[in-house]
Amino acid sequence: MLEAVRIGLPRGLLYYEYGSLWKNFFEALGAQVVVSDETTKEMLTTGGVLDEVCLPLKVYVGHAASLAGKADCLFVPRVVSVARQMYTCPKMMGLPDLIRSNLSNIPELIDTNVSLRQRSGSLFDSVISTGYRLGQSKVASLGAWYWAWRQAGVKQPVVIDIPGLPADAVRVGLIGHSYLIQDKFISMNARDKLTAMGMAVITPDQVPARQAQLAARNLDKEIYWSYCHHLAGTSLALINEKAVDGLIFMTSFSCGPDSMICEMIKRKAEAGSIPFMLLNLDEHTAEAGFLTRLEAFADMLKRRNRR
Incomplete structure (x- = not known):
């Protein structure tokens, strides 16, 4: 078990898409997950020193900096692709490098490469490599991922015709x-x-x-x-x-x-x-x-x- 390991999750960018999944995964491996607080002006000020990047990236840097001293490592994946024949934002691909280049005195980064552009099965390679970084076996990592996926569940979107709304809404x-x-x-x-x-x-x-x-x-x-x-x-x-x-x-x-x-x-x-x-x-x-x-x-x- 990894009860002594504290893994920091910056509350920004793809955290809003996959945060609960990542949190469940690391907790299933026995780690303690530390999520940064809600965005503040101080976080924006910290990331605001960066040039030529968008506001969400600046805020993300501020979130990462806020976890210094609160976590033993930060999970900052290099998300290249989440769908076949498609890419994410180029700056998301370089997110670990951006963090390392602009922040000092931060915990070690777990910068797992995630790329589903060629095949969806590569996601499991990313899960296994992340588990290895934490001293976990292939079986333990895949088992934790399956449990995390079940816990997070599949979000059921509301259909466009939202019930209960007045006709004149x-x-x-x-x-x-x-x-x-x-x-x-x-x-x-x-x-x-x-x-x-x-x-x-x-x-x-x-x-x-x-x-x-x-x-x-x-x-x-x-x-x-x-x-x-x-x-x-x-x-x-x-x-x-x-x-x-x-x-x-x-x-x-x-x-x-x-x-x-x-x-x-x-x-x-x-x-x-x-x-x-x-x-x-x-x-x-x-x-x-x-x-x-x-x-x-x-x-x-x-x-x-x-x-």
């Missing part, structure tokens, strides 16, 4: 990566703000993956970044089904892949006569102006629905 699609929308500090709690304004908010995790994948086939251009591909497919599914009265695309300044799919989604929304708004975030975004834009968009949708 104004629906808005809040499209963005999970590490933006679910981080209340980065997103300035946009989802709750919209809900407080009387909006019925639909996010990408509420759209069935199969429906998003089918909708993405109608894109004008093939998208090889898996997470952007899903966001584009989600948006098209909402547009095609007339499931929303408006779309808000939330992105971070300097995100190259998002800048391309944003334009594609905007054109599809305009063709479907669905109002579209871009929210571009960075560390200089003022909450007052941010709130004003949300309120103006919500008011416009309400007036439009009363016609």
Whole structure:
């Protein structure tokens, strides 16, 4: 058992997709998992010294730095691909190198390589190699992964036709990566703000993956970044089904892949006569102006629905 080993998980980026799975896996191996706290201004300040990277990456660096002295090692996987013939963001691929190059006095990194581009079975190679780093056998690692996968379960998204909503409810699609929308500090709690304004908010995790994948086939251009591909497919599914009265695309300044799919989604929304708004975030975004834009968009949708 590895009761003395403390493994740190920075609460950022892909933690919002796979955090519970990773946590269950390490705990099944007997390790103690330490997750960094919710994002703070201090974390952003720590990562803000980096140039030419997006806001979520800066925040992630701050989360990693906050775990110094609290963990014996940090789990910072090098996630190259999570789907066949697709890639993740290039900066995610170099995340372990970015952490090592910009932070000192941090615990040892477990930088397992994850690449499912050629074959999905390579995931098990990553699981086994991670277990070896912790002194665990192949059998123990695979057993822990199976248990973790069962514990995490398969998220069942809410279908686009959300039951229980009033017929006159104004629906808005809040499209963005999970590490933006679910981080209340980065997103300035946009989802709750919209809900407080009387909006019925639909996010990408509420759209069935199969429906998003089918909708993405109608894109004008093939998208090889898996997470952007899903966001584009989600948006098209909402547009095609007339499931929303408006779309808000939330992105971070300097995100190259998002800048391309944003334009594609905007054109599809305009063709479907669905109002579209871009929210571009960075560390200089003022909450007052941010709130004003949300309120103006919500008011416009309400007036439009009363016609």
